[in-house]
Amino acid sequence: MTSTCQSPPIxxxxxxxxxxxxxxxxxxxxxxxxxxxxxxxxxxxxxxxEVYDTQIGTVEYLDGSRSDLIGQSWMTxxxxxxxSPKSYLKVSHERDGKIIYGLHLLLGVIANFPHxxxxxxxxxxxxxxxxxxxxxxxxxxxxxxxxxxNSKNLTTVTVDVLSVVEExxxxxxxxxxxxxxxxxxxxxxxxxxxxxxxxxxGVKLIGREYTDGGVxxxxxxxxxxxxxxxxxxSQGDANLIRAxxxxxxxxxxATGWNFRDIYQAELKPWVQSVLAPALKIAQPWLASxxxxxxxxxxxxxxxxxxxxxxxxxxxxxxSHWVNARGLxxxxxxxxxxxx
Numbered sequence: 001m002t003s004t005c006q007s008p009p010i011x012x013x014x015x016x017x018x019x020x021x022x023x024x025x026x027x028x029x030x031x032x033x034x035x036x037x038x039x040x041x042x043x044x045x046x047x048x049x050e051v052y053d054t055q056i057g058t059v060e061y062l063d064g065s066r067s068d069l070i071g072q073s074w075m076t077x078x079x080x081x082x083x084s085p086k087s088y089l090k091v092s093h094e095r096d097g098k099i100i101y102g103l104h105l106l107l108g109v110i111a112n113f114p115h116x117x118x119x120x121x122x123x124x125x126x127x128x129x130x131x132x133x134x135x136x137x138x139x140x141x142x143x144x145x146x147x148x149x150n151s152k153n154l155t156t157v158t159v160d161v162l163s164v165v166e167e168x169x170x171x172x173x174x175x176x177x178x179x180x181x182x183x184x185x186x187x188x189x190x191x192x193x194x195x196x197x198x199x200x201x202g203v204k205l206i207g208r209e210y211t212d213g214g215v216x217x218x219x220x221x222x223x224x225x226x227x228x229x230x231x232x233x234s235q236g237d238a239n240l241i242r243a244x245x246x247x248x249x250x251x252x253x254a255t256g257w258n259f260r261d262i263y264q265a266e267l268k269p270w271v272q273s274v275l276a277p278a279l280k281i282a283q284p285w286l287a288s289x290x291x292x293x294x295x296x297x298x299x300x301x302x303x304x305x306x307x308x309x310x311x312x313x314x315x316x317x318x319s320h321w322v323n324a325r326g327l328x329x330x331x332x333x334x335x336x337x338x339x
Contacts, residue, residue, distance in 0.1 A: 015116065015117075015118040015119065015120050016120065017120040017121070017122045017160070017335065018033050018034060018119070018120060018121055018122065019033075019034070019122050019123075019124075019328060019331035019332040019334075019335045020032065020033050020121045020122065020123040020124070020327075020328060020331055021123075021124055021125075021170060021323075021324045021325060021326065021327030021328030021329070021330070021331055022106060022109075022123055022124070022125040022126075022141075022324070022327065023125070023126055023167075023170065023323045023324040023327060024042065024091065024098045024101075024102050024105055024106075024125065024126075024127075025042060025091070025191060025192055026042060026090070026091050026092040026097070026098075026191060026192035026193035026194075026214065026216065027041070027042060027092075027191065027192030027193075027214075027215060027216065027242075027297055028040060028041050028042055028192075028297075028320065029041075029042050029077075029105040029106075029108070029109055030109075030320065030321060030323070030324035031106070031109040031110075031324065032321075032324045032325050032327070032328035033113070033121075033328070034328075035328075036113065037321065037324070037325075038109050038112045038113060039109075039320065039321075040057060040076055040077030040078070040105070040108055040109055040112060041076075041077045041078055041080075041081065041239070042090060042091040042092075042097075042101070042105060042192075043076060043077060043078075043080040043081055043088045043089065043090055044074050044075070044076055044080055044088065044089045044090075044091075044101050044104045044105065044108075045074060045075040045076075045079075045080035045081075045083055045084050045087070045088040045089065046072065046073070046074050046089075047073040047074055047075060051075075051083060055075055055078075055079025055080075055082060055083065055150075056077075056079060056111060056112055056150055057075055057076040057077040057078070057079045057080070057108045057109075057111050057112060057150070058073070058074075058075050058076075058079065058111065058149065058150050058151055059073065059074055059075075059076065059104065059107045059108055059111060059147055059148075059149060060072075060073040060147060060148040060149075060151070061073070061107075061145065061146075061147055062146045062147060062148060062154075063146040064143060064144050064145040064146045064147075064156075065142065065143025065144055065145060066103060066140075066143065066145060069103070074104055074108075075088075075108075076104060076105055076107075076108025076109075076111070077108055077109075077112070081239050085237065085239070089101070091105075092192065092193045092216060096133075096136075098127055098128075098133075098137060099127075099133065099136045099137050099140050100140075102125070102137055102140050102141055103140055103141050103145070106141060106157075106159070107145065107147055107149070107157060110149065110155070110157055111149040111150050111153075115149070115153045115155070116155070117153075117154065117155055117156070118155070118156050118157075118158070119155065119156070119157045119158065120158045120160075121157065121158065121159050121160065122160050122162055122331055122334075122335045123141065123159055123160065123161050123162060123331060124161075124162050124163045124164070124165060124170070124327045124328075124330050124331040124334065125137060125138075125141065125161065125163075125164050125165075125327065126164065126165050126166060126167045126168070126169060126170055126323060126327060127164055127166075127167060128166070128167045128194060128196070128210065129166070130164050130165050130166045130167075133164075134163075134164035134165075135164075137161075137164050138161040138164050141159050141161050142159055142160065142161050143158075143159060144156060144157070144158045144159075145157045145158075145159070162331055162334045162335065163330075163334065165327070165330070166205070166208065167189065167191075167196060167323065168187060168189040168196050168198055168295070168323060169205070169323075169326070169327075169330075170322070170323040170324060170325070170326030170327035170328075170329075170330065171187065171189065171295045171316075171319075171322040171323040171326055172187065172198075172200065172203060172205075172326065173203075173326035173327070173329055173330050174321075174322040174323070174325045174326030174329065175187075175293060175295075175316060175322055175326070176203055178291060178293060178314075178316070179200065179202065179203055179291055180202075180290040180291050181202045181203065182202065183201075183202075183289070183290035183291065184199065184200065184201055184285065184288050184289045184290060184291075185199075185200040185289055185290065185291035185292070185293065186198070186199055186200075186282050186285050186286060186289045186291070186292050186293070187200065187293045187294075187295065188278055188279075188282065188292075188293070188294040188295070188296075188299070188308075188313065189294075189295050189296045189323075190214060190215065190274075190275070190278070190294060190295070190296040190297065190298025190299050190301075190304075191214045191215070191296045191297065191298065192214045192215050192216045192297060193212075193213075193214045193216055194210055194211065194212060194213070194214050195210070195211045195213065195214060195274060195275075195277075195278040195298070196208065196209075196210055197209045197210075197211075197278050197281045197282045199282075199285045199289075207285070209281045209282075211274070211277045211278050211281065213273060213274040214274065214296075214297075214298060215242075215296075215297045215298050215301065216238075217270065217273070217274060218266060218267070218270040218274070218301070219238050219241050219242055219245070220238065221266040221269070221270060222236060222241050222259060222262050222263060222266050223235050223236035223237070223238050223241055224236070225262045225265070225266060227261075227262055228259065228262055231252075231257055232252075236252070236259075237252075237253070240252050240253040241259065244259065245263065245301065245302070246300075248302055250263055263302070267301075267303065271304075271307070274298075275298075275304070275307075279311070286312075292311075292312055292313040292314065293313065293314055293315075293316055294308050294313050294314065294315045294316065294319070295315075295316050295319040295322050295323065296319055296320070297319070297320060299315040299316065299319045300315065300319055300320070
């Protein structure tokens with residue numbers, strides 16, 4: 001996507017700094033700014049030509065700290081899917097997807113907030129294995145980024161990354177009222193691509209284990225199920241399946257076809273291959289844990305909440321949001337402490 005407009009200069013903004021929580025997930029990206037929340041699908045579509053109608057979440061990088069992105073344009077979120085349902089990129093497609101596409105998605109989320117010409121963000125983000133990859137994510141997000149959002153709004157986004165923490169750490173901060181501060185707790189984070197099991201003494205992390213597989217593996221199983229292929233005449237569309245699961249109708253878009261029976265058929269092997277290993281990892285900790293919580297999209301899957309409840313594990317409501325909300329709270333505390 002090209003434009004003849006001149007790039008705005010990168011300059012110091014008079015806008016106040018805002019504490020921000022950013023959670024770039026394999027399935028969706030969540031951002032919380034002073035209680036205002038936005039969530040988009042973690043999809044990116046590079047643009048190499050003009051589009052007919054601009055979708056919210058379109059970004060044109062004009063100038064800034066990421067010189068490798070100057071002159072590039074992309075769509076994010078649902079717009080990326082609608083523009084090209086078969087060729088959009090997902091964070092989970094790349095081993096380092098959260099680092100590669102983190103800034104793309106951050107700017108895409110900003111495009112979903114009410115426009116302002118300058119944003120000064122004091123941000124805390126999370127990533128799996130922050131010790132190994134935190135500095136890379138921080139480097140990819142930091143700096144000043146002069147962009148055109150939604151093909152019309154010139155905006156300078158200044159990002160000061162205060163910290164990159166372990167995935168799920170924000171959820172602990174968000175759900176701290178649920179914790180026995182004198183006892184032990186276990187938190188299961190059932191994400192799109194991984195399951196993370198964390199063991200806490202009070203609010204201090206003392207152990208963490210990961211397993212591969214998450215909600216995406218269930219969606220892929222439904223997409224490739226033989227009954228799905230018979231109806232669709234090809235592999236199913238993962239985005240339509242995800243939407244049908246999230247709204248609990250199990251409707252496949254606007255086709256009139258319902259995949260509830262296929263969900264039921266694929267849920268049991270998913271529990272055995274994804275959920276059960278996470279529970280097994282936690283087994284040594286569960287006997288002494290006074291608090292057992294489940295977060296992430298997997299905790300909200302139909303029937304999974306009751307299954308976990310039978311094992312004494314509580315699925316937090318709005319579990320998609322708890323990590324981002326906690327990160328925003330941590331950012332506010334850290335920004336206040338440094339001021």
